Amino acid sequence: MLVPPPAVDIGSREHLAAVNPDATHAPVRAFSTFTHGLHVLADWFKLHGVTSVAMESTGV
Numbered sequence: 001m002l003v004p005p006p007a008v009d010i011g012s013r014e015h016l017a018a019v020n021p022d023a024t025h026a027p028v029r030a031f032s033t034f035t036h037g038l039h040v041l042a043d044w045f046k047l048h049g050v051t052s053v054a055m056e057s058t059g060v
Contacts (some may be wrong), residue, residue, distance in 0.1 A: 008041075012015045017041055019048040 007014040012029045015037070021027040031041040045053065 006045060006048075006053060007058070008053065008055065010055065015041060017044065017049065023048045 003020050003022075006020075008020045010032070013033060015033060016028060016030050018028045029044060031037040031044075
């Protein structure tokens with residue numbers, strides 16, 4: 001079975017992240033853009049088995 005990759009929507013006020021919906025009852029969460037929020041996001045990804053993340057620049 002194909003597992004959907006993790007996703008992050010980068011925002012100026014918050015980041016929305018998603019993991020495999022089979023891995024948790026709440027597969028989408030919002031995180032602060034400040035350092036503490038980014039550490040919480042990284043820990044959440046690790047908790048759900050995410051080992052790498054890629055980001056594409058889409059704006060100025």
